[in-house]
Amino acid sequence: MSTVSALFNEPTPEQILQQVFGYNQFRDGQQQVINAVLAAQDALVLMPTGGGKSLCYQVPAMILPGLTLVISPLISLMQDQVTQLNAQGVKAAFINNSLSREEQQLVYQQLHDGELKLLYVAPEKALQYEFLERLSYLHLSLIAVDEAHCVSHWGHDFRPHYFRLSELKQRFAQVPMMALTATADSATRVDIVNQLGLTSPYIHIGSFDRPNIRYTLEEKFKPFAQLLRYLRTQSGQSGIIYCTSRKRVDDLAQKLSESGLNVAGYHAGMSNESRHFVHNAFAKDDIQIVVATVAFGMGINKLNVRFVVHYDIPKNIESYYQETGRAGRDGLAAEAIMYFDPADVPRVRRFFEDIEDEQRRRVEEQRFNAMASFAQAQTCRRQILLNYFSEYQREACGNCDICLNPPQRFDGTLVAQQALSCVYRAGQRFGLGYIVELLRGANTQRIRDLNHHTLSTYGIGKEHSGEYWLSILRQLVHQGLLHQDISQGSILCLTEAARPVLKGEYQLQLAEPRLQAQHVSQDKLAQFNYDKKLFAKLRALRKQLADEDDVPPYVVFTDKTLAEMAQSMPTNDTEFLKVSGVGFSKLTKYGGAFMTLIRNYLSAE
Known part of the structure; x- marks a missing residue:
């Protein structure tokens, strides 16, 4: 017997919310979605991570007479959801490869006896003939498709088995289907409805704003030192650090561990046992920090993640938004930090050249361009994010690095002339690092071998740090005065636009380099006057x-x-x-x- 059955004869959504889940009121949009599904209407639900999507199907599951089938992409996500539901007295289970044959048979017996209200399965399982046959003998009341963006070719995480989920709708045509996701632009939303075969669905598009998350971008100078300095301020807090490659995950996790931090790596190249151990230890607060590829993704149901760091720029805003959304799911203050090197932009763009489908390649390139613009912007980060998802916000947020520490402009004509002259005198054959060494008058064997210590620009900028000059050179690339030729080892070359600057024909405004980010300390529980x-x-x-x-x-x-x-x-x-x-x-x-x-x-x- 379920908790609800024991409490009420005909429970209302409000009663279930209060008595089972312990909340006094629904969040924006939840009740409307629940009412639509209880009226047997299909639904498409877009809510931010931590916005309460799960309650949209869990509450009606407790009211409807039969079983709610939940399609979920990852084993870890199913396990976390079921564990939480069981703790709240809700009869829920999952079937996946982590269960033995005997354990799976026990779940099937519970289904046969009508003991379960919710069953979580992967799309691959849901489409198996034997499983579909079992379902046909049960009272199926609702089908919920979580992470529904995976069904769309235009989504940022398309999965082939999701593409076939319309077969469920065809087979159980009278059963309402709810599609849920935290990230979908307008094209993806239309595609979700079409691909799943939703019939006149109730569509709820919640606010994408997560005001409790502070967005901060730091220019990469010495990224490991920058990261370590930040982590030292986060003692006892849980966090995720995302990297783009398995090798970087392994290297970074090892270096952080050697620095005394409670950290572990996670990526698809690890054994299932190792990944399972890391996931569980992180969930139980036995591991403080996980360094991961995006393989450590949708399965994160941990509510007290206080920070998410992107060590490399993501490939699109949808991924960035979803990954940063894993911070602060409990509604308390959290931080999203990205370390950014403008030189990464052309390098990432080269990856798209391998995409054979021309239309798909164009879509991926456009999405990355939006991500690069976000990273290079000098305006409120949250406004850019919300505008991308067509949620236009006129006022700056007051809780991002741009708002809290606005960029300071200065007359950069002299330093630009020094940097451009140095590139020119060196023969336009060297990259950023070498030009910085020349400007600062470094005494290296390579400089002496090339006789560059005799150049008129050698040491001309020694009063500034290497990080300062790195920022200036990157700005000159960004403004089109220098070109970085990635086909020749990212050497720097002057463009035609550099000529009038070198001649002093106009004043060049640059941003004062931010050599150390200002992380304003936050009391994560400041809203409570607690002991x-x-x-x-x-x-x-x-x-x-x-x-x-x-x-x-x-x-x-x-x-x-x-x-x-x-x-x-x-x-x-x-x-x-x-x-x-x-x-x-x-x-x-x-x-x-x-x-x-x-x-x-x-x-x-």
């Missing part, structure tokens, strides 16, 4: 109980829920149920231990 000492004790108890149950700590309670406990200090069932995130099942299972701790704490004060 920090009590909060630390509640966290320790949560970890203990989570380890005993072999579940991630956030499955017991989120940081946000603990902060509210440390603020209101509930000591009886009525008070405890008023805390956001506490439902009847969690009150029964965990309430006694937490209220005993709070009572003991108060009596000791």
Whole structure:
């Protein structure tokens, strides 16, 4: 018997939200989507990561009489969702290759006996003939397709088996289908509806804004040193660092570990056992930081990720948005940091040359151009992100690096002339690093062998740091005064536009190089006037109980829920149920231990 059945004869969505999930009110759009599905209407739901998409199908699953089938792309994501639902007293299960044959047969028996309200499977499983035959004998009430952008050729993560999910709609034509995603532009939205065969769907497009995330971009100078400096300020916080290659993941994870950080790597080249270990240890707060490729992606259901770092520029804004969205899913303050080298732009563009489908190649190139523009912009980052998803925002956000530390402009004519002259005197045959050494008067064997220490521009800029000159040279490339020839080892060459600058015919405005990013410290729980000492004790108890149950700590309670406990200090069932995130099942299972701790704490004060 499910939790809801035990509580109500005919539960309402509001009752389920409060008594099962422990929330007092729906977020924007949730109730409308739920009502549409309860009226047997198909739906397309776009909500940001952490915006509450899962409740859109989990709540109606508790009301509808039969089974809700959830199509989910990753084993880890299924496991996390089911673990959380079970902790809330909801009868849910998954079937995938991580289960033994006996365990799968047990789930099938539960299905046959009508004991399950939600079943999570991968698209490959959902399309198997034997599984479809089993479904046909069950009372199927709803089909939910999570990460639905995977169905579209225009989506940033197309998967062939998702493309065939319309077969489910054809076979179960009377069963409403809900497609859910956090990232889909207008073309992808239309494609999702068409590819899944949704019939006159209710479409909800929520705000893409995640105001709790601070977006920061740092120019790459010494990226490892920059990263390490930032991580030193994040002691005890959970975070993800994304890299573009497996080798970089391995190298970076090793260097960070050798620097004393609690870190592990994750990529598709690792064994299933190793990946499973890292994922579980990260979920349980036993590992603080994961360095990963995008293989560590949609399966991240961890609510207390406080920062996401992109060590390299992503290939499109959709991926960037989805990956940064894994920070701050609990609604508390979080950071998204990207380290950017403008030289990466032409290098990434070369990858698209291997795409044989011309239309697909053009789409990928356009998407990367948008990502590059975001990285190179001098205006509010959040405005650019929201505008990309057609959510136009007139006001600057006040919570990104551009808003918090606006770029300072200066008359850069003299330093530009020095840099351009140095490139010219050296014969336009060298890259950024060598020109910086010449400007600063470095005493290297290579400079002496080439007799470049005799050049008039040798040491002309020694009063500035190497990072300063690197930023200036990159700006000159960006403004079209220098060309970086990637076909010849990224050597620098003057363009025709450099001539009037060298002649002093006009004043050149440049941005003052930001040699060290300003990371404004944030109290992640500032919205709560809570007792920090009590909060630390509640966290320790949560970890203990989570380890005993072999579940991630956030499955017991989120940081946000603990902060509210440390603020209101509930000591009886009525008070405890008023805390956001506490439902009847969690009150029964965990309430006694937490209220005993709070009572003991108060009596000791």
